[in-house]
Amino acid sequence: MKLNKTVLALAISAVILSGCSEDEKDASLTDGTQNTASGINDASTSGLNNGSGLSGSEMNASGMYPNAGIGPEFSDPNNPLSKSTIYFMLDSSQVQDDFVPVIAAHAQYLVAHPGQRVVMEGHGDERGSREYNIALGEQRAKSIASMMKVQGVADGQLEVVSYGEEKPASLGHDEASWELNRRVELVYQGK
Amino acid sequence: MSFFRKILLIGLVSFYVPSSYAEMTIEITEGIESALPISVVPFGMQGASGVPVDVSFVVDADLGRSGYFKTLDKQSMPAKPSTAEAVQFKDWQALGQNYLVIGQVIEDHGQYNVQFQLFDVYKGEQLMGYRMTSSAAELRRTAHHISDLIFEKLTGKKGVFSGRIAYITSSRQGKQSTSKLQVSDADGFNAQTIASSVEPLMSPAWSPDGRKIAYVSFEKKSAAIYIQTLATGERARVAEFPGINGAPSWSPDGAKLALTLSKDGSPDIYILNLVTRSLTKLTKSFAIDTEPTWSPDGSHIVFTSDRGGKPQLYIMSSQGGEEKRLTFSGNYNARASFSPDGKSIAMVHGNGSDYRIAVMDMATKSVNVITDGRSDESPSFAPNGSMILYASRKGSAGYLSAVSLDGKMQQKLVFDSSEIREPAWSP
Numbered sequence: 001m002k003l004n005k006t007v008l009a010l011a012i013s014a015v016i017l018s019g020c021s022e023d024e025k026d027a028s029l030t031d032g033t034q035n036t037a038s039g040i041n042d043a044s045t046s047g048l049n050n051g052s053g054l055s056g057s058e059m060n061a062s063g064m065y066p067n068a069g070i071g072p073e074f075s076d077p078n079n080p081l082s083k084s085t086i087y088f089m090l091d092s093s094q095v096q097d098d099f100v101p102v103i104a105a106h107a108q109y110l111v112a113h114p115g116q117r118v119v120m121e122g123h124g125d126e127r128g129s130r131e132y133n134i135a136l137g138e139q140r141a142k143s144i145a146s147m148m149k150v151q152g153v154a155d156g157q158l159e160v161v162s163y164g165e166e167k168p169a170s171l172g173h174d175e176a177s178w179e180l181n182r183r184v185e186l187v188y189q190g191k
Numbered sequence: 192m193s194f195f196r197k198i199l200l201i202g203l204v205s206f207y208v209p210s211s212y213a214e215m216t217i218e219i220t221e222g223i224e225s226a227l228p229i230s231v232v233p234f235g236m237q238g239a240s241g242v243p244v245d246v247s248f249v250v251d252a253d254l255g256r257s258g259y260f261k262t263l264d265k266q267s268m269p270a271k272p273s274t275a276e277a278v279q280f281k282d283w284q285a286l287g288q289n290y291l292v293i294g295q296v297i298e299d300h301g302q303y304n305v306q307f308q309l310f311d312v313y314k315g316e317q318l319m320g321y322r323m324t325s326s327a328a329e330l331r332r333t334a335h336h337i338s339d340l341i342f343e344k345l346t347g348k349k350g351v352f353s354g355r356i357a358y359i360t361s362s363r364q365g366k367q368s369t370s371k372l373q374v375s376d377a378d379g380f381n382a383q384t385i386a387s388s389v390e391p392l393m394s395p396a397w398s399p400d401g402r403k404i405a406y407v408s409f410e411k412k413s414a415a416i417y418i419q420t421l422a423t424g425e426r427a428r429v430a431e432f433p434g435i436n437g438a439p440s441w442s443p444d445g446a447k448l449a450l451t452l453s454k455d456g457s458p459d460i461y462i463l464n465l466v467t468r469s470l471t472k473l474t475k476s477f478a479i480d481t482e483p484t485w486s487p488d489g490s491h492i493v494f495t496s497d498r499g500g501k502p503q504l505y506i507m508s509s510q511g512g513e514e515k516r517l518t519f520s521g522n523y524n525a526r527a528s529f530s531p532d533g534k535s536i537a538m539v540h541g542n543g544s545d546y547r548i549a550v551m552d553m554a555t556k557s558v559n560v561i562t563d564g565r566s567d568e569s570p571s572f573a574p575n576g577s578m579i580l581y582a583s584r585k586g587s588a589g590y591l592s593a594v595s596l597d598g599k600m601q602q603k604l605v606f607d608s609s610e611i612r613e614p615a616w617s618p
Contacts, residue, residue: 091501091523127546129526129539129568130613131394131438131451132495132502134414135458135479138435161413162435166391167368173566173587 067188070116073109074188080105085169086144088182090125093139095147103144106186107151114154117189120144122162123169125178130164137162141184227345229254229290230263230283234307235273238298244330246296246305246337253338253352253378257577258600259345263288275308280315288312292341302326305333309341319344331380349575352377355617356580357385357395357404358591360608372406374421377616379604385419386426394613396439401618405429405439405448416450418465429463438482442489442509449473449483449492449509460494462509473511482526485509487533493517495525504538504551518551520558528570528579535596537570537579548581550596561598569613582612 065075066084073079083102086095095103110116122137141160148158170177231251236242254260265271269282273295283291294307306322321340325333332353339350354377361370370392375382386392390409397404398418405418414436419426430436434453441448448463460473460483474480478498485492492509495502502525504517518524523541530536533553540549540560548562548570564583571580578593578600591604591614 127566128502128523128541129482129495131482132479132497132525134393134435134437135451135453135481138453138458139479160434163391163409164393166370166393166409171363173584 070188084186086184088140093143103147107148107153110153110157117157119159119187121185123183124165125181126165134162134164137164144184226261228288229260230288231292232271234294234296236296242296243327246334249334250338280312283312307337351573351575356614358614359392359612361610395615397617398441399443399445399618407437440483442485451481484527486529493527530572531576539568561594571614571616573616574618580614580616
């Protein structure tokens with residue numbers, strides 16, 4: 001399914017690029033729009049239609065859209081809710097500026113959907129001692145939880161668990177992997 | 192499950208011996224120059240059905256691996272005597288051997304009588320001789336026991352060959368990862384899985400009597416601390432609070448467990464009385480406090496805290512009270528482990544890019560970095576204090592390594608699993 005749509009989307013772009021007539025172009029574009037509307041939960045189609053917005057590493061790190069089942073906004077790359085992984089600097093639990101709007105979007109969603117619960121899974125890279133990394137992962141998750149509480153999210157909607165370095169997102173042993181592993185994953189629990 | 196076991200004594204000898212349940216490689220990457228020359232002659236065998244374990248080979252490997260001895264390979268031996276009468280001391284003197292071990296294994300109705308003698312080659316006299324009985328299943332332990340006796344006789348230090356080690360391995364199949372808590376002999380043989388989970392297992396800690404192991408399990412998708420009895424496999428959940436339940440450490444009398452809980456906010460050190468089940472909060476900072484370890488006399492707790500901005504070691508009375516910073520060199524000092532005599536502590540020491548094992552002298556507070564890896568962690572002292580076992584990694588391969596306190600003697604233990612970590616040497 002995903003592949004078919006990818007091929008279709010590529011075919012559409014090819015038609016556009018080849019400089020066809022106005023009529024044909026309009027027809028193709030209409031087709032494409034309808035396709036997007038009907039297949040809105042399909043991560044791949046949405047991603048391709050907005051080709052410049054997503055980098056490869058972001059896609060890999062978040063494992064596409066883990067919360068896609070919660071609602072369509074979670075797999076719309078234009079919506080900050082589609083970002084479910086917050087990354088951190090080495091040995092730090094301070095939220096970087098880039099992720100402030102992402103956290104705000106999740107907070108807003110949770111305030112608007114008081115029946116939703118989210119588990120914040122804190123993680124660290126493999127360097128240093130394992131139990132300290134458990135503590136660091138918890139601090140990371142808690143710093144996001146406290147930002148959300150300030151924005152009105154109820155305590156009962158938030159749960160924190162730290163896995164430290166025990167569940168790496170990337171299995172490499174270099175800086176590129178470590179960056180992807182210093183993270184908090186927001187995992188919605190559904191209703 | 193048939194692997195080859197390789198023993199490599201640098202600059203000396205290398206040979207291969209097939210074994211039915213070997214699971215690891217031992218490589219002595221650095222030896223001490225004062226290693227004593229010793230010949231362990233293949234033991235004489237008597238019996239109808241053969242002997243299931245090559246006892247003299249195990250003894251030879253133990254002594255060589257300790258770094259204190261240089262063993263002579265079989266091919267270079269002038270003779271293979273198995274009785275005192277057959278020994279020609281001059282032949283062994285000519286080869287520069289200081290000590291000689293001979294012995295016999297005699298099968299008797301499914302039991303084995305093992306006897307050995309240790310000689311001083313220059314004096315031409317016996318230093319020690321024992322006869323012991325063993326079942327087939329216990330032969331390997333008997334061999335390690337012989338190694339302990341010889342080691343203590345010649346070095347004055349207690350041998351650690353009949354001890355055990357616990358560690359965590361993980362393996363991955365597709366997206367599924369399995370974490371195992373295993374216990375093996377000190378030489379890596381007889382590895383047994385005592386707990387297994389698709390969620391992480393962590394932080395194994397031996398009880399002081401060596402009968403139980405405390406560990407952290409995420410099997411319920413959140414952390415809990417369990418205590419498992421090795422003989423029966425029975426276990427009890429002793430901590431399952433909201434948040435972190437981590438870093439268990441036994442008091443020397445085995446009656447208490449120091450641990451890390453974050454139920455009140457930031458991670459703090461607590462002491463759980465295993466008899467009364469009462470819980471006492473020891474640290475109260477708003478920073479991370481974790482990885483408690485008891486001094487061998489039970490009077491103090493050393494722990495990791497980032498209250499100063501970066502993780503450093505602090506010390507306090509195990510009764511509570513003032514917390515004093517212990518480490519000042521390097522921007523990362525964590526996961527302390529006391530030597531059995533309480534005179535030094537091992538730690539993970541980070542300088543910004545590399546994490547290595549360092550030893551601090553408690554009297555002078557001087558810190559000596561003794562390993563040269565990039566991500567060395569989880570130091571654990573041998574019960575005789577002579578070596579520190581730790582986890583290391585080269586590229587994608589994780590392994591366990593042991594290093595002498597001065598860093599001069601190093602041995603690498605490569606297990607079947609390339610994801611092996613958190614070694615803990617049994618008391």
